[in-house]
Amino acid sequence: MFFAALGSLTFILHEQHSIWGGNLLSILSGEFAYSYGMLLSFLTMTVWVIAMRGKYLWLLAGLLEAATGFAHGYALLITGFSSFFILLGGNFKPGLKFLCLSHGLAFYLLAGWLWPLLAMHSMTIANDSSFMSSNWLDYVPKSFWPVLSCGLAGSLLFFKASIRKHLTSQYKNAFAFFFAATGLAVTLWLCASRIGLADIRFYPYALLLSSILCGWLLGEAFNLLTRSYKLIINIVTVILTAGLLCWIMAQVEKAPHWLLRNMAGYEDKSAQIPASLFPVLQGNLNSPRLLFEHDPLNNDIGSTRAIRSFTLISKSAPCFRGFIYGICFTGTCCIPITGGSFQGSLIALNPVSQRIYGYKSCSSTYAITP
Numbered sequence: 001m002f003f004a005a006l007g008s009l010t011f012i013l014h015e016q017h018s019i020w021g022g023n024l025l026s027i028l029s030g031e032f033a034y035s036y037g038m039l040l041s042f043l044t045m046t047v048w049v050i051a052m053r054g055k056y057l058w059l060l061a062g063l064l065e066a067a068t069g070f071a072h073g074y075a076l077l078i079t080g081f082s083s084f085f086i087l088l089g090g091n092f093k094p095g096l097k098f099l100c101l102s103h104g105l106a107f108y109l110l111a112g113w114l115w116p117l118l119a120m121h122s123m124t125i126a127n128d129s130s131f132m133s134s135n136w137l138d139y140v141p142k143s144f145w146p147v148l149s150c151g152l153a154g155s156l157l158f159f160k161a162s163i164r165k166h167l168t169s170q171y172k173n174a175f176a177f178f179f180a181a182t183g184l185a186v187t188l189w190l191c192a193s194r195i196g197l198a199d200i201r202f203y204p205y206a207l208l209l210s211s212i213l214c215g216w217l218l219g220e221a222f223n224l225l226t227r228s229y230k231l232i233i234n235i236v237t238v239i240l241t242a243g244l245l246c247w248i249m250a251q252v253e254k255a256p257h258w259l260l261r262n263m264a265g266y267e268d269k270s271a272q273i274p275a276s277l278f279p280v281l282q283g284n285l286n287s288p289r290l291l292f293e294h295d296p297l298n299n300d301i302g303s304t305r306a307i308r309s310f311t312l313i314s315k316s317a318p319c320f321r322g323f324i325y326g327i328c329f330t331g332t333c334c335i336p337i338t339g340g341s342f343q344g345s346l347i348a349l350n351p352v353s354q355r356i357y358g359y360k361s362c363s364s365t366y367a368i369t370p
Contacts, residue, residue, distance in 0.1 A: 002237075003222075006244050007147050007215030011208045015254050016141035021072075022204040028258040034201075037075025038208065040068040044079045045181060047102075052089035052173040056098040062105025069110045074201040076110075077188070082181040089173045130193040131200035139203070143251040144211060146244050151214025157221035166224050175216070182209040 011023060018025035021034030044064040047057055065083075069076035080103070087095045107114065133139070140148070158164060185205035192199035218240075226233045 001216065001219060002241075003150060003215035003219035004212045005215070006241070006248075007150075007211035007213075008208065010143050010147050010244075010248055011204075011211050013248055013252050013255070014141045014143035014207075015251060016138060016143070018254075020200055020204050022208060024255050025258065028255065033072045034075070034204075037068055037072030038204065040064060040071055041075040041079045041205075042208075044068055045082060045178070048083050048086050049174045049177050051095060051098050052086050052091075052177060053170050054091065054094075056094060056101075058098050058101035059105065061098070061102035062109070065102060065106035066109035069106065069114065074197075077197075078181070078185060078202070078205050081188075082177075082184055085177050085180045088176070088180075127198050128193050128196045129198060131198075141207075141251075143248055144207070146247050147211050147214050150218040150240070150244075151210075154214065154217030154219075154221045157225070158217070162228075163221060163224045166227070171220065175213075178209060178213055178216070182206060182213060185209055 014023055015025055017023075018029045019031070020026065021031045022038045023035075027035050044061060047061040047064060050057060051061070065076070065079055068079050083099055083103070086099070089095065182205075185202050188197070189199050189202040189206055192202055222233050222237060
């Protein structure tokens with residue numbers, strides 16, 4: 001599992017993109033929910049694998065799956081669909097009972113969010129755009145090259161009969177499950193736009209699971225080879241680990257600068273960018289979003305994007321948190337909140353908010369106890 005952990009580290013630190021979610025750059029740019037979803041999704045998948053070994057922890061599985069759903073919808077899709085692979089492990093009836101209990105618990109815990117989502121699906125704006133890139137590095141980032149090479153080497157080692165004979169059924173089931181989950185992620189990535197989903201949201205799962213599989217293959221092959229070549233395998237492991245870490249860290253260029261900028265404090269950041277964005281975003285009473293949100297069919301339920309959150313860092317306070325509300329009768333406004341006292345502002349971005357509140361913006365001092 002050591003090389004599998006290195007594979008996941010490669011995914012976390014790669015810098016090919018900062019918008020798809022899951023890696024460090026995405027977190028530094030404010031994409032928290034997707035990253036939480038990926039973590040909880042993987043933890044839930046480990047419980048699915050444990051179920052293939054005859055340990056049906058349905059209560060833990062249901063709680064983890066519900067937490068995954070609360071974090072991100074795409075994480076819930078991957079987690080939910082991958083669970084049915086445990087039925088192929090040989091214990092069909094106990095596995096089916098386990099899935100009914102765990103999925104049932106997760107559904108009831110999620111029902112307050114999931115049921116309105118399904119009921120109002122026809123009123124939501126489709127997010128089914130297809131992402132196409134002419135840069136092949138977007139699909140196979142440079143950071144992953146050594147990991148993929150390790151996976152290829154591990155696969156070749158398993159052609160050796162003396163290695164395969166030591167494989168247990170538990171290992172085979174676990175590997176088959178994660179291999180199938182990787183295939184599921186790739187399939188959803190290729191077909192998502194045809195079923196009304198954003199295809200690129202599934203590709204990080206293909207990257208993460210494939211990198212874990214590659215590391216797992218090599219690590220397990222080395223583990224089995226230590227029976228006969230312990231000293232050689234230990235030396236090769238040390239060399240490979242040092243080489244992988246050096247390669248991974250050599251690809252990390254943007255994260256330190258992004259981190260320093262985030263920690264510099266919002267007081268030192270130029271206000272020119274938001275000042276230029278507000279006039280563009282403010283819209284008017286006839287803009288498409290306002291027309292949609294004030295349509296009689298949608299007037300009572302509010303925006304489909306009810307709330308979004310972001311984190312900023314202040315020099316004078318440990319953490320500066322704000323919430324962006326997108327409620328239909330107020331439009332979009334930004335309310336900064338922090339621990340302690342600071343000078344903040346409430347900014348109304350569209351005419352509807354301006355008419356309700358009677359101002360475009362105001363400044364005041366907030367004293368909020370965390």
